[in-house]
Amino acid sequence: MKNFQTFLGLVVVPAFLLATSCKDSIKDRKTKKSNILFIAVDDLRPELGCYGQDHIHSPNIDELASEGVQFNRAYCQSPVCGPSRASLLTGLYVKSGNWWAERLEEEFVTLPGFLKENGYTTLSLGKVFHNMRDCQDDWSSEPWRSEAIYHGEKDWARYNTYGLWQNDASEKHINEQTHRGPYDEKAEVPDTAYQDGKLAQEAISRLQKLEDSKKPFFLACGFWRPHLPLNAPAKYWELYDREDINMARNRYRPKNLPDQCRNSGEIFQYGRVEGYYNTDAFHRETRHAYYACVSYVDAQIGKILDELERLDMAENTIIVLWGDHGWHLGEHDFWGKHNTLENAVQSPLIIKAPGNQTGERNQLVGLIDIYPTLIDMTGLEKPSHLEGKSFRNIIMDRGATGRDTVFSEFGGGNCVITDRYLYTEWSKNDSIVARMLFDHKKDPNENQNVAANPQYQDAVNKHSRILEKNFPY
Secondary structure (H helix, E strand, C coil): CCCCCEECCCEEEEEEHHHHHHHHHHHHHHCCCCCEEEEEECCCCCCHHHHHCCCCCCHHHHHHHHHHHEEEEECCCCCCCCHHHHHHHCCCCCCCCCCHHCCCCCCCHHHHHHHHCCCCEEEEEEECCCCCCCCCHHHHCEECCHHHHHHHCEEEEEEECCCCCCHHHHHCCCCCCCEECECCCEEEECHHHHHHHHHHHHHHHHHHCCCCCCCCCCEEEEEECCCCEEEEEHHHHCCCCCCCCCCCCCCCCCCCCCCCCCCCHHHHHCCCCCCCCCHHHCCCCCCHHHHHHHHHHHHHHHEEEEEEEEHCCCHHHHEEEEEEECCEEHHHHHHEECCCCCCHEEEEEEEECCCCCCCCCCEEEHHHHHHHHHHHCCCCCCCCCCCCCHHHHHHHCCCCEEEEEEEEEEECCEEEEEEEEEEEEEECEEEEEEEEEECCCCCCCCCECCCCHHHHHHHHHHHHHHHHHEEEE
C-alpha cells in the first residue's frame, strides 16, 4: 500500500482520495440508467391490504404501494401461468395454449433480452418464465431456481424432498392418479425450508454482488406461492384465526353462465381434496392456506426491499410487483384460474419509480403493457414488435387517459374488458356458440350473465364488434 500512512496497523487513506472516491460513486449512480427490481408472484390476485382487503397481513407490499403507484384495474392476457408470463415478457399477445415464449412464430426480443442488449445485467431467480430454459440466453447468467425439481425437467408438483412438503404426514395424502401430495401444508419450519425463502435469500446475495456494479441491473424474482400447493411456515398460518375467516358470499354458479365457463380442475391434481372439496370446512381452510401463503411471500418481499434500502440502491431502482393472473377463492364454488371471470383475469400491479409518483390509478391496463412502460421509463427506444401500450403517462399523471379496452383469452373464450363490462364469446366454425356479459356497475361480483337480456343487446353487439375488429390473438 505504497504512499499510504498507517496508524495502529490500519491503513490511513488521504481525505482527498476518500472525497474523490465518494464523488465518483455518487456520479456513477446518478448517471447510470435506473435499475429494475421485477417481482412476480404466482397466482396472486389483489387479495392484499392495499387493495382494501383488511383481513390480509401484507405490510411490506402495502408499504410499497403507499410509496408508489397502485393499479386497481390491471388485467392479464391469459389466466394461466405460462402464456401470461410469455405475453408480458415478449410484449406480444399469446394464446392460452402456448407456454413457451421461444416457440412463438413472431419476431421479438424479450424484455430481459432487450435490456441485456442495452447494457443491463439481467438475472432470473425463481419462476419468471414458466419454464426455466425458456429464452435462457437472454439472461446474463444461467437462470436460478432453488432445487433441480423446479427446473421444469420433471413434474415439479410431485411429492418429493425438494422443498414442497415439509411434514412427514403429508406423504400419507398422495393423489393416486397424479402422485402429487396434499393441496396445503402448515409446517413448523423456518422461511428458508420452502423455496420462496430460499429465493429471498438468493436475491439478497445477488443485490450485494450488484452493489458496486457500474452497469444497471434487471433483477427478476419469481415467487411460487400462493400457487398450489398452498404450503407455508406455521407462523404465517397463525396470523389468522380460521373461525374469523369469511367464506365467499356467492357460493353458487352465476345465473345463465354458459357451460364453456367452468371451474379450474387444478386443485384436484393434489391430495386430501376428495370428499372434502367445497364443504364449509374446505372453504375456510383453503382461504386460510391462501392467506398464509400471501403473508409468507409478503415477508420475503420485505426482506429484499429492506436490503435494497440498506445498500442505498432504492433511489435509483424501479420496482415492479405483479401477479400473473387472478384466482378464485370459493366465489361461485370455483377455486383457481382457467376462465375469463374477473377473479381469474384481474391482477395486482404496483410500480415504484424514481421521482416518487404515488397514489392509486383506476385506468385500464394490461400486463402486456408493462414491457413498453419499463422501456419508456429507462429512456430507451422501444423495439418495434411490441403489441402493448406504455402507461408511463398514467404513472406521471393520475388524470391521464388510459386504454378503452383490455383483451384476455382462455381456451377459445375471447374476452374484452371495458370501463363497465366484461364480455366473452366462444365460437365454432366461425359462428358464436356462447356469450357472457357482466355489468360491473350493477353486478360487481358477476352473479348474473346478462348476455341474453334484451336490455343489454346494444352492449353485447358493441363488445362483439370490438372483438371482431380488434381482438389481437
